[in-house]
Amino acid sequence: xxxxxxxxxxxxxxxxxxxxxxxxxxxxxxxxxxxxxxxxxxxxxxxxxxxxxxxxxxxxxxxxxxxxxxxxxxxxxxxxxxxxxxxxxxxxxxxxxxxxxxxxxxxxxxxxxxxxxxxxxxxxxxxxxxxxxxxxxxxxxxxxxxxxxxxxxxxxxx
Numbered sequence: 074x075x076x077x078x079x080x081x082x083x084x085x086x087x088x089x090x091x092x093x094x095x096x097x098x099x100x101x102x103x104x105x106x107x108x109x110x111x112x113x114x115x116x117x118x119x120x121x122x123x124x125x126x127x128x129x130x131x132x133x134x135x136x137x138x139x140x141x142x143x144x145x146x147x148x149x150x151x152x153x154x155x156x157x158x159x160x161x162x163x164x165x166x167x168x169x170x171x172x173x174x175x176x177x178x179x180x181x182x183x184x185x186x187x188x189x190x191x192x193x194x195x196x197x198x199x200x201x202x203x204x205x206x207x208x209x210x211x212x213x214x215x216x217x218x219x220x221x222x223x224x225x226x227x228x229x230x231x
Contacts, residue, residue: 074113075204075225076101077197079120086120091135092162093117095144105202111149114206118193122156136162139174146183152208153179154188154223188223201227 078093079086081101087093098117102108109115121134134157142160145153153160153175160175167174179185188208196204205226210219 074107074109075116075118075193075196075202076107077105077118077200077202079118080197081105084120086123087135089130089133089135090162090164091119092138092165093119093135093141094138095140098141098144107202109145109148109150113148113150114152114154114208115145115148115150116188116191116193116196116206117153117155118197119155119157121158122192122194132158133163134158136160136165137175138162138165139167139170139178142175142178146178146185150185152186152188154191156191156193158189160187160189188221191223196225196227199227201225204228 076098078097078101081104082097117137119135121131124130124134136155136157137160160179161173166172170177175187179187207224207226208221210221213219
């Protein structure tokens with residue numbers, strides 16, 4: 074599923090360094106009329122994808138607060154992803170989980186995959202909040218990460 078956080082907050086894009094809270098993800102779900110179920114893949118649009126051609130702005134983009142990662146882990150998701158360079162806000166230190174809290178809570182503690190640098194603008198423009206998701210990583214032995222080809226299969230609505 075796609076959670077279009079800026080739209081639920083009445084914006085086009087979130088400002089650099091902005092941390093998205095669990096409560097804001099929950100509000101976004103309510104705004105879009107969706108519910109997260111165990112095994113879902115949750116992709117979060119921050120609006121940062123609009124700035125890919127401006128490296129300084131793109132690299133300073135928004136990300137998730139530790140509370141957002143913890144809440145998604147509690148939902149039992151299979152994977153998460155966003156349209157930013159790093160799931161977490163770079164440089165933000167969570168008082169409980171330290172730097173990169175999402176990487177700790179999702180990857181290390183829960184085995185939940187994190188996808189970054191996703192192109193989500195077309196899904197958002199189509200308000201395609203639910204879709205089938207296919208992700209094809211490279212087969213790298215012993216690696217902890219891989220480039221992937223993420224594919225959203227959207228069923229047209231009549």
